[in-house]
Amino acid sequence: xxxxxxxxxxxxxxxxxxxxxxxxxxxxxxxxxxxxxxxxxxxxxxxxxxxxxxxxxxxxxxxxxxxxxxxxxxxxxxxxxxxxxxxxxxxxxxxxxxxxxxxxxxxxxxxxxxxxxxxxxxxxxxxxxxxxxxxxxxxxxxxxxxxxxxxxxxxxxxxxxxxxxxxxxxxxxxxxxxxxxxxxxxxxxxxxxxxxxxxxxxxxxxxxxxxxxxxxxxxxxxxxxxxxxxxxxxxxxxxxxxxxxxxxxxxxxxxxxxxxxxxxxxxxxxxxxxxxxxxxxxxxxxxxxxxxxxxxxxxxxxxxxxxxxxxxxxxxxxxxxxxxxxxxxxxxxxxxxxxxxxxxxxxxxxxxxxxxxxxxxxxxxxxxxxxxxxxxxxxxx
Amino acid sequence: xxxxxxxxxxxxxxxxxxxxxxxxxxxxxxxxxxxxxxxxxxxxxxxxxxxxxxxxxxxxxxxxxxxxxxxxxxxxxxxxxxxxxxxxxxxxxxxxxxxxxxxxxxxxxxxxxxxxxxxxxxxxxxxxxxxxxxxxxxxxxxxxxxxxxxxxxx
Numbered sequence: 001x002x003x004x005x006x007x008x009x010x011x012x013x014x015x016x017x018x019x020x021x022x023x024x025x026x027x028x029x030x031x032x033x034x035x036x037x038x039x040x041x042x043x044x045x046x047x048x049x050x051x052x053x054x055x056x057x058x059x060x061x062x063x064x065x066x067x068x069x070x071x072x073x074x075x076x077x078x079x080x081x082x083x084x085x086x087x088x089x090x091x092x093x094x095x096x097x098x099x100x101x102x103x104x105x106x107x108x109x110x111x112x113x114x115x116x117x118x119x120x121x122x123x124x125x126x127x128x129x130x131x132x133x134x135x136x137x138x139x140x141x142x143x144x145x146x147x148x149x150x151x152x153x154x155x156x157x158x159x160x161x162x163x164x165x166x167x168x169x170x171x172x173x174x175x176x177x178x179x180x181x182x183x184x185x186x187x188x189x190x191x192x193x194x195x196x197x198x199x200x201x202x203x204x205x206x207x208x209x210x211x212x213x214x215x216x217x218x219x220x221x222x223x224x225x226x227x228x229x230x231x232x233x234x235x236x237x238x239x240x241x242x243x244x245x246x247x248x249x250x251x252x253x254x255x256x257x258x259x260x261x262x263x264x265x266x267x268x269x270x271x272x273x274x275x276x277x278x279x280x281x282x283x284x285x286x287x288x289x290x291x292x293x294x295x296x297x298x299x300x301x302x303x304x305x306x307x308x309x310x311x312x313x314x315x316x317x318x319x320x321x322x323x324x325x326x327x328x329x330x331x332x333x334x335x336x337x338x339x340x341x342x343x344x345x346x347x348x349x350x351x352x353x354x355x356x357x358x359x360x361x362x363x364x365x366x367x368x369x370x371x372x373x374x375x376x377x378x379x380x381x
Numbered sequence: 382x383x384x385x386x387x388x389x390x391x392x393x394x395x396x397x398x399x400x401x402x403x404x405x406x407x408x409x410x411x412x413x414x415x416x417x418x419x420x421x422x423x424x425x426x427x428x429x430x431x432x433x434x435x436x437x438x439x440x441x442x443x444x445x446x447x448x449x450x451x452x453x454x455x456x457x458x459x460x461x462x463x464x465x466x467x468x469x470x471x472x473x474x475x476x477x478x479x480x481x482x483x484x485x486x487x488x489x490x491x492x493x494x495x496x497x498x499x500x501x502x503x504x505x506x507x508x509x510x511x512x513x514x515x516x517x518x519x520x521x522x523x524x525x526x527x528x529x530x531x532x533x534x535x
Binding site for chain 2: 021022023062119120122124126131132133134135136137138139140142143146147149150151154195196197198199243245246247248251
C-alpha cells in the first residue's frame with residue numbers, strides 16, 4: 001500500500017576536501033555508510049534496505065557506468081541498485097517516487113564524486129555541449145556561467161563588490177560547517193583582487209575543486225520512526241529542463257527554476273515559499289548564482305538580485321548557512337549536500353549554524369550549463 | 382563525519398587518460414549547414430513560419446511548437462550583432478585559443494537565436510554588447526563548426 005509521506009530519516013556527509021588523493025571514493029562511501037548505520041541501525045535485505053539509489057558521474061569518475069565501482073561497498077550487490085546520472089538531488093526525487101508508489105518502503109541514497117581526479121573540470125564540462133555545434137568553440141560550464149553572469153549583472157545591477165560580499169559570507173558560514181571544503185575566511189579585498197577567470201567571474205567567485213560523498217536513508221511514513229525520532233518529511237519535489245541549445249535560452253529568465261519551484265510548491269501546498277521557508281540551501285557554483293537562483297525561487301522579484309544582496313536577503317532568509325556550493329562540494333552531488341544541510345537544520349542538528357525552531361526548508365540544485373536544469377526539494381519537520 | 386587522518390605511506394596514484402576516438406553523424410541538417418558555409422560562404426538557418434523564429438544553428442523541429450521545419454531553409458546574414466559576451470581568461474586543453482579570448486553570442490542579421498562563437502581581431506577591452514561583427518570563414522574545407530572560423534568587428 002502506498003504511503004502518504006516519505007521521510008528523510010538520517011543523513012551523513014563526508015567532509016569535502018580539495019584533493020583526497022590517498023582515499024578511494026569507495027572508502028569515502030564506506031565511512032558515510034557506517035555513519036548512517038550507526039545513526040539508524042538499518043540492515044539490508046528482507047524488511048531492510050532492498051534498493052539503493054547511487055549518484056555519481058561517469059566523466060568525473062573516468063569510467064562508464066560509474067556506479068559499477070561502488071555497488072558492493074554501498075550494499076547493492078545481490079540487491080537492487082540504480083544510478084541517478086542527473087545531479088544528485090534528483091536521487092531524492094526518485095527515491096521519493098519509489099516509496100510513494102509502494103514499490104519499497106526503505107531506500108538508501110549514496111552519492112560520491114572526486115573532482116580532484118580529473119585534470120580539469122572544464123575539459124569534462126566541455127563534453128556537456130553538443131559535439132558538433134558546441135564543443136569546438138571551447139564552451140564549458142565556467143565560460144557558459146561567464147556568459148550568464150554578464151547578462152545577469154546587466155539585468156540585476158549586481159556589482160563586483162556584491163559578488164565579493166557573497167563569497168565573504170559563504171566562507172564565514174563555511175567556517176562553522178565541519179563538512180565544508182573552503183573554511184578559510186577571506187576578506188572582500190582578497191576576493192576582488194583574485195584573478196578574473198571568465199569575465200565577470202573571478203577565481204574566488206568559483207567553487208573550489210572538491211571531493212565528497214553523501215548518504216541519506218529514506219523511509220515510508222509507516223516505518224520512519226524505526227530509524228529516527230526526528231523524521232524530516234519530503235513535501236514537494238520538482239525539476240525542469242530548459243532548452244539544450246545555448247542560444248535558444250533567455251539566460252537571465254530563470255525559466256526552468258521558476259517552473260520547478262511552482263511545481264514543488266504546489267505539491268507542498270505552499271503559496272509563498274519565502275514566507276514558508278525558514279532555511280534555503282541553493283547550489284551556487286559561482287557567486288552571481290546565489291541571488292539569481294533566489295530570484296528564481298521567488299525570494300525577490302525578477303531582476304532584483306542586486307537589491308536582494310544590498311538589503312541583506314541572504315541573512316534575512318538564512319540562505320546557505322552551510323557555506324553553500326561556493327564553499328566547495330562536487331557539482332554532481334551538490335544537491336545532496338544541500339538536502340543534507342536542510343535536513344540537519346530541520347532535525348535541530350546543524351550545530352553552530354542551527355536556525356532556532358526551523359520547520360520548513362528548501363534545497364535546490366542545478367545542472368547543465370548556466371542553470372539549464374533545476375531541481376527543487378521542499379522539506380518539513 | 383570528518384576525514385580520518387590517513388596513513389599515506391606506500392600509497393600512490395596512477396596517471397590515466399581516456400582517449401576514445403569516435404565518429405559522430407552531424408545529421409542531414411548539420412551537414413547542409415556546413416556545406417553552405419564551405420562551398421558558398423553563406424550562413425543559413427531553418428525558419429518556423431508559424432512561430433516566426435529562425436534558428437541558427439538550424440534544427441529539424443521548431444524548439445517552440447515542435448513543427449517539422451527541415452525544408453524551410455533561409456539565408457541569414459554573415460553579419461550580426463554581439464548580444465552577450467565573456468572574456469575567457471584561463472587556458473585549458475579543450476579551448477581553441479590561448480587566453481584571453483572572447484566568446485560571444487552573436488545574433489546574425491535575420492536570425493532569432495544567437496550563435497555562440499569566437500570573436501577575434503578586437504581588443505577585449507573594446508568589445509561590447511551591440512557591437513556589429515562579421516563572419517570570417519576558414520579558407521579550406523574544415524567540415525566542423527570551425528568552417529566559420531570566427532567573427533570580427535565590421
